[in-house]
Amino acid sequence: MSIKSRILALVGAFAVMALAIAALGVLTIRDYDRMMKNYGLSYDNTYYGEHLNYLVSSAVMESRGIYLSKDTTSARVFAKRLENDLTEIEQTLEDWRVNGGPAKLASFGVIEKQAADFITFRRELIRLGTTVSPAEADKLGNNERARARRIAFQADVEKAVLASRKDLANHQAIAREYNAKRAIHFMTVAIMGIVLMVAISVWIVVEFISKPLKTIANAIISVSEGKYDTPIPDAHPHHDPAHVHHSHDEIASVWRAIEHLRDRAIEADRLAREQREIERLKQMELRQIILD
Numbered sequence: 001m002s003i004k005s006r007i008l009a010l011v012g013a014f015a016v017m018a019l020a021i022a023a024l025g026v027l028t029i030r031d032y033d034r035m036m037k038n039y040g041l042s043y044d045n046t047y048y049g050e051h052l053n054y055l056v057s058s059a060v061m062e063s064r065g066i067y068l069s070k071d072t073t074s075a076r077v078f079a080k081r082l083e084n085d086l087t088e089i090e091q092t093l094e095d096w097r098v099n100g101g102p103a104k105l106a107s108f109g110v111i112e113k114q115a116a117d118f119i120t121f122r123r124e125l126i127r128l129g130t131t132v133s134p135a136e137a138d139k140l141g142n143n144e145r146a147r148a149r150r151i152a153f154q155a156d157v158e159k160a161v162l163a164s165r166k167d168l169a170n171h172q173a174i175a176r177e178y179n180a181k182r183a184i185h186f187m188t189v190a191i192m193g194i195v196l197m198v199a200i201s202v203w204i205v206v207e208f209i210s211k212p213l214k215t216i217a218n219a220i221i222s223v224s225e226g227k228y229d230t231p232i233p234d235a236h237p238h239h240d241p242a243h244v245h246h247s248h249d250e251i252a253s254v255w256r257a258i259e260h261l262r263d264r265a266i267e268a269d270r271l272a273r274e275q276r277e278i279e280r281l282k283q284m285e286l287r288q289i290i291l292d
Helices: 003-067 072-098 108-132 134-141 144-224 241-246 250-291
Strands: none
Touching: 003 072, 003 108, 003 134, 003 144, 003 250, 072 108, 072 134, 108 134, 108 144, 144 250
16 A cells, blocks of 8 residues: 555544544534423423413402402403403413423323313403402402312412423433533543544554655665665565565655666666776786787
């Protein structure tokens, strides 16, 4: 494998690590979204329950205004506000139902039925107070039986609110624990990935770049000093099966170039020696001629 291929493989490994972190991030977002959905349902149940109790209390106060009115005309002021409260109670129940109340609150059906009875009862009270007399409305609503039913209704709503608050606190605790654990997961993956990538990078640089280049530098110096017996590894990998896998990488190309340079240097030295020998022979012939 060439150095280029090794570097590309290293880049690919970095990409895989990035994808792993991204996948962990996507998984975290999905889990967090699920937890926030459960948290939102608990929050909605808490809000709607508290708001419903507030509206019931407001309706009771307006009912008392009807009881204390002098006549049907003065009772209409309180009746109008009471009707607004009852309408808002209906809307609150509808919103609660749509936003998951039945799915997260076992007592929602009971509360819904109690609310329907409460609304029917209070509208009858409005009818009596505005068309008959406030006294008749007082007779219908201002008694222990009606009061006990209303108190029981609000007590059930309060129980639901307390349960939702507890559920809300549990989801908050789960989210905090999840955040802490997932932070550790991210740090672990990141640190392990960085350590692994650094180790692989150092190994590639040292084993396939630094060491070979140092060996090449020493070989070039030796050849330049005339040490032509300097071993040239990887120049002919077919002679050495152990080096076949290096035959096409950049380092092998450099070794082949050095071998070619060495061979040319050997040839140049041979030619120089032959030339010197020819000149020596010519000088000997010339000396012989002179002596003769």
